[in-house]
Amino acid sequence: MNDLTEYYRRRAGEYDAVYAKPERQDDLRRLRSAVVELVDGLRVLEVAAGTGYWTAVMAPAARSVLATDLAEETLAVARERSYSGDVSFQAVDVAELDTVGGEYDVVFAGFFWSHVPRADAAEFVRRLGRRGRRVVLVDNLYVEGSSSPVTSTGPGGDTYQTRRLADGSSYEILKNFPAAGNVEADLRAVGSEIRFESFEYYWLATVAVS
Template sequence: MIEYYARRATEYEKVYAKPERQADLQVLRDKCRSLFAGRDVLEISCGTAYWTECFVSTANSILATDINPETLDVARSKTLDAAKVEFATADSLALPDLRRDFDAGFAGFWWSHVPLEKLHAFLTGFHARLKPGALVAFIDNRFVEGSSTPVHRRDGAGNTYQIRRLADGSSHEVLKNFPTPEELRMTLDPFSGKLEITELEYFWMAVHQLG
């Protein structure tokens, strides 16, 4: 997974150019700008900072982390307000003590790459880096026949995988899960004081407040 996204860094954002997804993406961008207005945000697995760029205008501050130096190089090349945005290398499955007070957390298109057997531990670690009562948002894909890459296989734990091909001709097996609203609710309810799940045609968004 790490190698795949490192090699994909320069073509990372092409997926956001699919014409049929533009209306959904505009809804999500607007929601993020509204949700994070005036907040200090911890964004994990930020990739090339596509979503960072979407809500930097309204957020108070953003610490955006990723495990890949290659994607962070692309992120840092963008013209973002340096007084608001800081980038750092970090493993989203083992976040260090960041020694900052965050009243919001965000992960765009990361949930689907977390093995089901590690999901609870990931959420526990992520939420531990946020203040009590913080607002947390996750965005990810819904599986849509004809638009999504087909599922290649399912493992014994229930994780699903796709075969992804890059512009350099290489093929990669990538873990990609597609949770139902019921599965999202069951997973997040133990952490939430309030939970709202939005299903669009191509994406879902889960927003909750830490209990």
């Protein structure tokens, strides 16, 4: 078990607090609206679904959502939510998406690109692209005073944050933020029809798989 997996397993009960930050509410409304439009009427494979926040956003509009995550602890929280729509769950590592049954129009990964080492990001996108006709990514921008401070930088340019949980445990977590053009460069691994949109606290990117 790596530190990131252990961190999210132990954070499961407090994860959604990040969506309650007052300064981010306008951004979240805009981001939710954009995501709903992208999945309307479509079959969605959600990667790293966590506690199901984005599952619940997509479910009323999507034809179906299969929410996947490696951590049973976060999926347990997700399963307790109330959903309007066809939602199912499966515990699976993102590295094993090829083992997931079914066909999908959209592969959605919320707040996971930032946890992928820069050297592996294009391969991560290729893995998503093998499972759907469109890849949709959403993640954080770094905003001083709202984001957790970056506490170290690795030799490959990966950045890390030190995160402390309510139980007092502390983890150094890989958390990358996009530099100009690098998300688009990653998405070119699977297609050329690319959209990248920056909000104040978040970004959204899509690519049609070719």
